[in-house]
Amino acid sequence: MRIGVFICHCGSNIAGTVDCPSVAATALKYPDVVFSTDTMYACSEPGQDAIIQAVKEKNLDGVVVASCTPRMHEQTFRRAVERAGLNRYMFEMANIREHVSWIGKTKDLNTGKASELVRMAVEKLRRNRPLTAKRFETTKRVLVIGGGVAGIQAALDCADGGQEVVLVEREQSIGGKMAKLDKTFPTVDCSSCVLGPKMVDIAQHPKITLYTCSEVESVGGYVGNFQVTVRRKATYVDWTKCTGCGLCVEKCPSRKHPDPFNENLCNAPSINIPFPQAIPKKAAINPVSCLMLTKGKCGACAKVCPVKCIDFEQKDELVTVDVGAIVVATGYDLFDWHKYPQYGEGRYKDVITSMQYERLLSASGPTGGHVKRPSDGKEPKNVVFIQCVGSRDKSVNRPYCSGFCCMYTAKQAILTKDHIPDSQSYVFYMDIRSPGKLYDEFTRRAMEEYGAQYVRGRVAMIYPKGDKLIVRGADTLAGTQVEVPADLVVLAVGAEAAKGAVQLGEKLRVAPDQYGFFVESHPKLKPVETNTAGVFLAGACQGPKDIPASVGQGSAAAAKVLGLLSKAMLESDPAVSRVNPARCVGCGKCIQTCPFGAIKEVQDRFGNPKAEVIDTVCQGCGICTVTCPQGAIQLEHFTDNQILAEVNALCPPKMFANYE
Amino acid sequence: MSYGESLYQFGASVRGGGVSKRSIRYIASPGTSFQSTGRFAVPYRKLGMPMQIFDLATADQGFIAEVEARSHQNVKTCYQCGNCTAGCPYTFAYDYSVSQIMRLVQTGQKDAVLKSRSIWLCGSCQSCTTRCPNKIDVALVMDVCRHMSREAGYATERSVKVFADSFLASVERHGRAYELGLMASYMTRSGRVFTDVDLAPQVLMRGKLPFKPHPIQGREQVARIFERFRKGGKNA
Numbered sequence: 001m002r003i004g005v006f007i008c009h010c011g012s013n014i015a016g017t018v019d020c021p022s023v024a025a026t027a028l029k030y031p032d033v034v035f036s037t038d039t040m041y042a043c044s045e046p047g048q049d050a051i052i053q054a055v056k057e058k059n060l061d062g063v064v065v066a067s068c069t070p071r072m073h074e075q076t077f078r079r080a081v082e083r084a085g086l087n088r089y090m091f092e093m094a095n096i097r098e099h100v101s102w103i104g105k106t107k108d109l110n111t112g113k114a115s116e117l118v119r120m121a122v123e124k125l126r127r128n129r130p131l132t133a134k135r136f137e138t139t140k141r142v143l144v145i146g147g148g149v150a151g152i153q154a155a156l157d158c159a160d161g162g163q164e165v166v167l168v169e170r171e172q173s174i175g176g177k178m179a180k181l182d183k184t185f186p187t188v189d190c191s192s193c194v195l196g197p198k199m200v201d202i203a204q205h206p207k208i209t210l211y212t213c214s215e216v217e218s219v220g221g222y223v224g225n226f227q228v229t230v231r232r233k234a235t236y237v238d239w240t241k242c243t244g245c246g247l248c249v250e251k252c253p254s255r256k257h258p259d260p261f262n263e264n265l266c267n268a269p270s271i272n273i274p275f276p277q278a279i280p281k282k283a284a285i286n287p288v289s290c291l292m293l294t295k296g297k298c299g300a301c302a303k304v305c306p307v308k309c310i311d312f313e314q315k316d317e318l319v320t321v322d323v324g325a326i327v328v329a330t331g332y333d334l335f336d337w338h339k340y341p342q343y344g345e346g347r348y349k350d351v352i353t354s355m356q357y358e359r360l361l362s363a364s365g366p367t368g369g370h371v372k373r374p375s376d377g378k379e380p381k382n383v384v385f386i387q388c389v390g391s392r393d394k395s396v397n398r399p400y401c402s403g404f405c406c407m408y409t410a411k412q413a414i415l416t417k418d419h420i421p422d423s424q425s426y427v428f429y430m431d432i433r434s435p436g437k438l439y440d441e442f443t444r445r446a447m448e449e450y451g452a453q454y455v456r457g458r459v460a461m462i463y464p465k466g467d468k469l470i471v472r473g474a475d476t477l478a479g480t481q482v483e484v485p486a487d488l489v490v491l492a493v494g495a496e497a498a499k500g501a502v503q504l505g506e507k508l509r510v511a512p513d514q515y516g517f518f519v520e521s522h523p524k525l526k527p528v529e530t531n532t533a534g535v536f537l538a539g540a541c542q543g544p545k546d547i548p549a550s551v552g553q554g555s556a557a558a559a560k561v562l563g564l565l566s567k568a569m570l571e572s573d574p575a576v577s578r579v580n581p582a583r584c585v586g587c588g589k590c591i592q593t594c595p596f597g598a599i600k601e602v603q604d605r606f607g608n609p610k611a612e613v614i615d616t617v618c619q620g621c622g623i624c625t626v627t628c629p630q631g632a633i634q635l636e637h638f639t640d641n642q643i644l645a646e647v648n649a650l651c652p653p654k655m656f657a658n659y660e
Numbered sequence: 661m662s663y664g665e666s667l668y669q670f671g672a673s674v675r676g677g678g679v680s681k682r683s684i685r686y687i688a689s690p691g692t693s694f695q696s697t698g699r700f701a702v703p704y705r706k707l708g709m710p711m712q713i714f715d716l717a718t719a720d721q722g723f724i725a726e727v728e729a730r731s732h733q734n735v736k737t738c739y740q741c742g743n744c745t746a747g748c749p750y751t752f753a754y755d756y757s758v759s760q761i762m763r764l765v766q767t768g769q770k771d772a773v774l775k776s777r778s779i780w781l782c783g784s785c786q787s788c789t790t791r792c793p794n795k796i797d798v799a800l801v802m803d804v805c806r807h808m809s810r811e812a813g814y815a816t817e818r819s820v821k822v823f824a825d826s827f828l829a830s831v832e833r834h835g836r837a838y839e840l841g842l843m844a845s846y847m848t849r850s851g852r853v854f855t856d857v858d859l860a861p862q863v864l865m866r867g868k869l870p871f872k873p874h875p876i877q878g879r880e881q882v883a884r885i886f887e888r889f890r891k892g893g894k895n896a
Contacts, residue, residue, distance in 0.1 A: 342747070342791065382683060392739075393793040426684060430741045453684060460747030460791050474742030479760050481687040481751045 001126055004035040004060040005118060006051060007096075008042035008067035014101040019111040023066065023096075026115045030122045034058060043073045048080040055084035062086070062128065064121045066094035066114060087130030089574070089637060092121040116650055123649040127642045131574035136616045138224035138570055139324040140164065142561050145216055145504070148176025149547055150539025151329030152198050153554030154561075158327070159207040161562040166321050167202060168230055169212040170500075173278035174199055176331055180261065180355060182362035182369075184547060185411040186442035192277050192364070199279040213284060215500075217318060219507045220597065222617055223534030224324045224570045234314040235284035236293070237271070241309035244281035248301035248310070249273055257289035259366070263356040265374065266366035271301045271310075275364050285310075325534045325561045328518060329554060330504060332495040332540040335390025335398060342461050343389070343491060349375040350469055351462060351489045354385075354408060361415050371419045373488045376467065380487030383416050384471045385409045385427045386459050391494030392430065400515065402494035404546040406433045409492045410443040413452035425452040426484050428459050428473050436548070455482060462489060495544035508535050517543045528557045536560050575637040576618035577625060583632035584610045590624035590633055599624060687752055712772075719768030727765050731804040737794040738762045744788030744798045754778040758788050758798060765801065774809040780817035782806070819850045832886045835879025839869050 005027040009015035020038040027036040035058045041047045042065050051063060063086070065077050070093045078088040096114040104110045140163055144155045147169030155167045173179070179199075181191035202208055217229040252269035259268030261275055268274075270290040271283050283301075291298035292312055302310035334355055338346050350373045352360075363369035373380050387409055391402040406429065413425040427446075432454075434440040446452045457474030464470070468485040475482045497516025505512045509532045511519045518541050521529035528536045538557040539550035564570075577590075577599070586609030591599045598617035604610050611633065613624075622635045634640065728735055744758040751757050755777045756764065764773045773779065779802050788798035815821035826845040830837050847853050863869045876882075 388741075394737075395793050395795050424683070430739065455684070457742030458746055458791075458793075460743055460787070472746060474744075474746035474757070474759065475686065476740055476742035476745065476757075476759050478686060479745075479757050481746060481748070481757075483685040483687065485683055 001032045001062055002034045002058065002060050003030075003032045003062045003064060003122055003125060004051070004054050004058060005030075005033055005037075005064045005122065006042050006047075006054075006066070007036075007038040007114075007118070008047070008065065009038060009040050010067060010097055010101075011041065014067070014097050014114075017101045017105060017107055017110045018096060018114045019107060020114075022111055023114045023118060027064075027118050027122070030119055032062075032126055033122060035060060042067050043076050048076070048083075051077070051080050052084040055081070055086060060084075060086075062090045062092075062125045064092045064094060064118060064125055066096045066118045066121070068097040069095050069099075087132075089131040090125070090128055092125040092128070094118045094121040120646040120649045123645040124642045127639070127645055128637065131636055133571040133574050134615045135569040135571055136224065138565055138567070139226075139322045140565055141166065141321065141323045142325050142327065142565070143168065143216075143226070143228050143321060143323040144327045144329060146176070146329035146331055146539070146541070147171075147174030147202070147210075147212065148329060148331045148539060148550070149178045149195060149198075150331070150541075150545075150550040150554040150557075151176070151327070152195075152202055153551045154327045154329055154538045154558045155208055156198065156201055156205065157555050157558030158561050159205050161558065163207070163562065163565055165205075165208045166228075166230075166323065167208055167210050168214050168216060169210070170215050171274075172213055172235070172272075172282075172284045173274050173280070174202060174210070174212060175275075175277070175279065177355075178547060179275065179277070180263070180358060180362075182358050182365075183411060183415060185407045186436075186438040188411065188414065192275075196277045199277065203279045210280065211319070212280060214319075216504060216507060219326070221322075222596070222619065223532075223564070225616070226323045226326060226534065228321050228323060228326070230319045230321060232317040232319055234287070234316050235282070236287065236290070236310065236312055236314045237283050237285060238309040238311050238314075239280065239282045241307045242282045243307060244273060244278075244283065245306065246273060246283070247304045247306065248283055251300045251304045253298065253300055254289055254291045257286065262359045262366050263353065265352075265356055265359055277364075324565050325536065326508065327536045327538050327554075327557045327561060328504070328508065328510065328530075328541055329538040329557075330498045330501055330541040332544060333498050335396075335402075335493045335496050337389050337491050337493050339396050340389065342459060343386070343489070344462050348462065348464060348469055348489075349373075350380075350487065351491065353491050353493045354405070354412065355493070357412055357488075357490045358408075361412070361419065369419075371416070371488075378467075378487065379420055381420065381423050382468075382484060382486045382488075383413075383423060383425050384459075384469075384484055384486040384489045385413060385425060385492060386471075386473075386489065387427065387429045387492040388458070389491040389493045390496065391492075398494055398496065398515070400544070401433060402544045403433065404544065405492040405494060406443065407436075407439055407546065409490075410434075410446040410452070412490065413446045414450045417450040417452075425450075426471075426486070427452055427454045428457060428471075429454060430456070430458065436546075457482070462486075495540060498541060501541060508532060510535055510537075517541065528553060528560055534564065572616045573620060574615075575620045575635065576615050577613045577620070577622070577633050577635050579611045579613060580632045580634065581610050583630045584628075585630055585632070586610050587629065589627050589629065593623050593627045595621065595623065714767065714769055714772070716767060720770040721768060723770040723773075724765065724768045726808065727801060727804055730807070731797065731800045733796050733801055735762060735765050735796070735801065738766060738792075738796055739794065741793060743791040743793060747787040747791045749785060749787065750778075750781055750783055753781050758782075758802070761802065761805065762796075762798065765805070773805050774812050774814050775816055777816045778802075779805040779809055780815070780820045819846075819852060822846060822850045825849075828886075832883055833879075834873045835876040835882045836874070838873035840871060841873060843869075 007020045007024045009020050024036045024038040027033055039047050063081050074093050078091050081091045082088045094117040100110050100114050142158045142163050142165045144151045144167045147167055155165045159165045178195050184191050213235050214230050214232045217231045220227040248271045249269050252271045254270040255267045258264035259266050271285045273283050287293045344351050359365040360367055360371050387405055390398050416423050416425050432443050434443045455475050457476045459471055459473035461472045462469050471484045471486050473482055501516050502512045510530045513519050518537050520527050520542055521531055536557040538554040590611050596617050596619050598614050599611050601609050602612045624633045625635050742759045748758050782802040784799050786799045792798055823846050826842050830842045
């Protein structure tokens with residue numbers, strides 16, 4: 001075998017702490033290495049051309065590049081090797097940047113380690129063999145999980161792009177958090193007016209199937225061919241018949257349970273349509289509070305329903321859908337502010353969240369858009385907004401900035417003045433974060449035109465005095481304490497990962513970060529991809545985002561999906577497990593351990609049971625290879641022999657030592 | 661103990677702002693001219709005093725390092741949210757609010773910190789520590805600054821130092837505080853003869869102010885703690 005070695009300087013990234021020419025010189029002594037050189041940027045066009053030229057001139061049949069992580073440029077070099085006429089798997093990469101130059105400062109030690117990593121790569125390459133990818137067809141259908149604004153946008157764009165879409169939403173209606181908002185910043189236009197048409201489009205689009213009150217139960221398969229089971233929870237209403245007339249909602253006598261859509265500010269009937277613009281506009285029964293379902297008597301809704309669609313016997317239903325790609329748009333939840341003792345931990349009725357205030361402002365809210373404080377229904381005159389509640393706070397494990405609270409607080413201060421002209425708003429803030437088109441102008445307007453008093457400092461206590469709440473905080477710019485007698489205190493609660501996101505991530509094999517937000521494939525260059533091929537992210541499930549950013553990412557995810565499904569065939573990675581039938585005893589242990597169901601039992605021509613790998617399903621994780629007691633199953637490109645050769649290169653057994 | 665209040669009984673809160681419609685109340689320290697306070701870190705304290713200019717380039721790195729080492733706190737994590745100041749019950753008496761002390765420590769303004777009144781008036785109630793979103797033990801930083809101030813020979817609030825000295829002397833001699841002796845010592849050394857004298861009848865009636873000291877068992881051991889501290893303690 002004739003191997004060529006290329007040691008990349010990566011500018012000064014590697015060459016700064018590794019003697020690259022010396023590594024190249026050492027590499028020339030390794031077995032089968034016939035050519036070795038160092039290069040400034042191996043990934044650049046001249047760098048790749050040099051590799052191709054060397055392959056042709058020196059008649060190489062294997063290439064080692066020692067540079068950055070394979071996650072960065074393995075594909076680049078594989079393609080270069082392929083252009084030179086070699087099989088793309090006759091290439092190995094030694095990571096001497098992330099594993100050497102960036103972490104060590106001593107040049108001679110780094111140089112030694114780099115040389116050893118190159119030796120490992122050479123030893124592995126000597127045992128590589130050409131591999132060819134299998135091609136397979138894809139299912140032309142997309143699953144979008146989450147019907148908030150990001151999911152709606154992704155679903156519409158995919159459907160407009162010609163793909164069939166299945167949209168799964170946990171709640172009764174799509175719309176997500178945006179449907180609860182009164183107005184949106186920085187234009188102060190009505191939230192449901194701009195979202196409503198998109199929601200209607202979802203309902204009417206011929207290519208979109210909508211499952212609300214549904215959750216993803218399990219996910220199997222792989223990119224291009226996922227099998228997803230969706231649990232459609234019982235609504236106790238036959239939605240094929242329900243017209244959404246609302247008679248049942250009017251007549252329901254059970255109204256003792258809080259209304260989650262109105263942020264528990266009021267109670268909701270047990271059979272309900274959450275809001276006027278709900279899509280689908282169908283009634284559903286809450287089985288926790290329904291008298292018929294809990295006590296067995298009532299049935300008022302069934303009596304009044306003109307189309308007789310109430311069905312107390314309805315059960316959850318499992319639906320299986322085959323899809324080629326998945327967009328995750330599960331959004332966020334709001335921080336539970338009750339952890340803060342300084343805001344009263346829920347003792348004061350007039351301390352509410354920003355989302356509750358949003359419902360008080362909304363015309364479809366419990367007060368019909370008249371701001372009335374929860375304790376006595378009075379119109380508040382002094383409204384205090386406290387920002388960064390559950391944001392930028394290490395003590396509650398939320399060190400990140402939620403990003404949108406500064407903006408919605410400014411909006412709410414403006415709306416407060418609009419609703420109650422003789423009111424005065426006070427905003428306690430730490431820093432105002434308003435990067436975005438027309439954003440900073442908007443916060444300035446809240447101060448300059450609407451007279452919101454911004455106080456730079458936090459609030460350390462709230463205590464009642466008469467029918468007021470005294471808010472004591474700091475004004476760090478004045479360097480002193482301040483007190484405000486407030487009628488209403490609104491907490492700008494931050495965003496946190498949606499409940500159940502981690503569990504869903506497990507099903508989709510998408511990793512959550514330490515706060516439960518899904519991790520994208522690359523923070524800058526692959527913001528919508530995940531490390532699982534075929535699964536994409538949109539909206540706040542990846543990190544707190546405002547509406548424009550969520551919509552943008554929804555469209556971006558759709559573009560990725562359309563790009564993926566536009567290919568007639570996909571290629572599978574040939575680095576998969578392979579069974580040696582002569583060695584396999586048919587014990588079936590690999591079948592049990594395979595997390596992807598990629599191994600099946602077959603019979604050879606004598607009727608003996610043997611294991612067989614389904615190439616397109618296998619993800620190349622290697623669990624079966626360590627399970628097999630016979631060593632009959634091997635992972636291509638990572639065989640036991642190759643890994644042992646690497647280990648031996650690093651720690652040579654005595655008989656191999658000093659072969660230089 | 662209403663120490664601060666008795667010191668500044670005339671210096672309660674002042675109304676500020678001058679905007680009649682707004683009902684925000686500024687609680688400032690006595691003598692502070694509110695109009696003059698909206699500036700970086702240091703409101704000037706008395707009318708007619710010139711503004712102080714801190715040269716940021718001459719930040720005393722050694723001071724920052726010493727405060728951090730002795731308090732085991734990373735003062736760089738403070739982002740000046742003001743929660744400590746918001747909760748502090750002594751802000752009305754301070755010359756620099758707690759968050760300003762933290763800022764001065766961050767910028768290495770050794771003299772300003774060590775000569776400030778605030779670090780001596782701090783009651784160590786831990787409100788600041790409890791509220792800090794960055795988990796800084798702010799009260800401990802105040803403590804360390806007070807120790808350093810004392811070591812540097814400052815006692816901006818002399819009577820606080822005198823009280824602490826009198827208290828410790830009493831404990832050293834009797835193994836516990838002898839209240840009447842402590843009172844006598846404090847009054848003579850501070851010259852503040854009528855401090856809390858209005859409380860005397862009640863306290864006497866309840867037997868909280870015995871005329872004779874009550875030495876405890878093992879007071880020699882307590883005295884030895886003081887001895888050991890003086891011998892080995894570099895901060896003595």
